[in-house]
Amino acid sequence: QVQLVESGGGLVQAGGSLSISCTASGRTFMSNNMAWFRQAPGKEREFVAAITWSGGATYYADSVKGRFTISRDNTKEKVSLQMNSLAPEDTAVYYCAADARRFGRRDTDYAYWGQGTQVTVSS
Numbered sequence: 001q002v003q004l005v006e007s008g009g010g011l012v013q014a015g016g017s018l019s020i021s022c023t024a025s026g027r028t029f030m031s032n033n034m035a036w037f038r039q040a041p042g043k044e045r046e047f048v049a050a051i052t053w054s055g056g057a058t059y060y061a062d063s064v065k066g067r068f069t070i071s072r073d074n075t076k077e078k079v080s081l082q083m084n085s086l087a088p089e090d091t092a093v094y095y096c097a098a099d100a101r102r103f104g105r106r107d108t109d110y111a112y113w114g115q116g117t118q119v120t121v122s123s
Helices: none
Strands: 002-007 010-013 018-026 033-039 046-051 058-060 068-073 078-083 092-099 117-122
Touching (some): 018 033, 018 092, 033 068, 046 068, 058 068
Parallel strands (some): 010 117
Antiparallel strands (some): 018 078, 033 046, 033 092
């Protein structure tokens, strides 16, 4: 089992920046591939970014590429998402996800999920 807790969400103006984090406990964090997903009101959950267990590879949704950066610190058992140039369409609940075996852009690729943190971007 891996327990994930997101933090750092909040309200930010369009064009601003925000960093959210996910802290893990339970099974060895560094063996897990990690990802961020988001879900806006009335929409399906969508992939945002992912990072392999070693941090050696990262992947981004086209909608956030060049604006968002995913990173991890295995010594602190934490994965972060730095979000720049935020726009109102980035408003969503952001979820952290983990899986030790699978890695991808589908939410079914991840076995463990956090409760989510709200990010609201005002225009």
